[in-house]
Amino acid sequence: MDIIVERDDGKVLAIEVKLGKTVEASDTRHLTWLAQQLGDDLIGSVVVYTGRHAYRRGDVAIVPLALLGP
Incomplete structure (x- = not known):
């Protein structure tokens, strides 16, 4: 994983x-x-x-970089 974002609630x-x-x-x-390891978290x-x-590969969203901004 390159980025892990954790909310206040864990x-x-x-x-x-x-x-x-x-x-x-x-x-x-690694995402799988x-x-x-984390389950519902x-x-x-x-x-x-x-x-x-x-598209999605199972539970993983596959997103082109171009969709994230100009």
């Missing part, structure tokens, strides 16, 4: 940043591991990448 958002144009299953393995997992399409 809930966590995990973000992985990839420079590639594709996201493979192996790119989400963290989900197993994990409110979301995101991979930000340089590709073109937003």
Whole structure:
């Protein structure tokens, strides 16, 4: 994980940043591991990448960097 955002109540958002144009299953393995460790305390997992399409891979949101800003 590259970024962990923790709220005041202890809930966590995990973000992985990839420079590639594709996201493979192996790119989400640390996020999957963290989900197993935190259970309900994990409110979301995101991979930000340089590709073109937003989608979900299981419980992980895959989001193009271009969607986050100009």
